[in-house]
Amino acid sequence: MILPIVAYGDAVLKKVSVDIEKTYPDIQKLIADMFETMYAASGVGLAAPQIGKNIRLFIADGTQIDTLKDSGFKKVFINAEILEEDGEEWSYNEGCLSIPGVREDVMRLPKIKIKYLDENFKSHTEEFDGIQARIIQHEYDHIEGVLFVDHLSALKKQLIRGKLQNISKGKTDAEYRMKFPLGKK
Numbered sequence: 001m002i003l004p005i006v007a008y009g010d011a012v013l014k015k016v017s018v019d020i021e022k023t024y025p026d027i028q029k030l031i032a033d034m035f036e037t038m039y040a041a042s043g044v045g046l047a048a049p050q051i052g053k054n055i056r057l058f059i060a061d062g063t064q065i066d067t068l069k070d071s072g073f074k075k076v077f078i079n080a081e082i083l084e085e086d087g088e089e090w091s092y093n094e095g096c097l098s099i100p101g102v103r104e105d106v107m108r109l110p111k112i113k114i115k116y117l118d119e120n121f122k123s124h125t126e127e128f129d130g131i132q133a134r135i136i137q138h139e140y141d142h143i144e145g146v147l148f149v150d151h152l153s154a155l156k157k158q159l160i161r162g163k164l165q166n167i168s169k170g171k172t173d174a175e176y177r178m179k180f181p182l183g184k185k
C-alpha cells in the first residue's frame with residue numbers, strides 16, 4: 001500500500017523517534033508499504049517519520065542509483081545507532097521526498113560505522129562509505145528529527161525560505177501522494 005509522504009512543516013518530522021520491539025504491530029507490512037511508497041516516489045531512502053510514525057526505522061535502496069546498481073545496497077535499519085563518523089567532509093547534492101523541488105549541497109563526513117537491526121531483528125555492526133553512507137546519514141537524521149535543510153548555512157536557508165513555506169502550506173506539485181500539515185492548497 002502506498003502511504004502519503006509527510007511534507008515539510010509537519011511536527012512529526014522534527015521529533016526524535018523511539019526504538020521499537022520485535023512485537024511492534026504489523027512491522028513486516030509496514031516495511032513492505034514503506035518500500036512501495038519509496039519506489040512510487042522514485043526515492044532511494046525513506047524514514048518512518050516521513051509516513052507519520054516517530055519510530056526508529058528507515059529503509060534504503062541504492063540500487064536505483066547507476067553507480068550502486070550491483071552493490072546489493074538494499075537495506076532495512078531498525079533502532080539504528082551511528083557509532084562513528086570519520087574522514088574529510090565532502091559535499092553532495094541532497095534532496096528529500098518530504099521537501100519536493102528543493103535540492104542543496106550538504107557537507108557530511110564520508111565514512112560511518114553503524115549498529116542496527118535488520119528486518120528480522122538480527123543485529124549488525126557495519127561500515128559504509130560514499131553514497132551509501134550519505135543515504136544512511138540522511139535517513140538517520142530523520143529519526144533524530146533533523147532534515148537536510150537544517151545543515152544549510154543561515155544564508156542558504158534564507159534563500160529557500162519561500163519554497164519551504166510554500167511546501168508547508170501545501171503549495172507544491174510533487175508527483176507522488178503527500179500529506180500536508182495544513183492540507184493541500
Ligand code: NI
Pocket residue numbers: 095096097098138142
Ligand atoms: Ni529525507
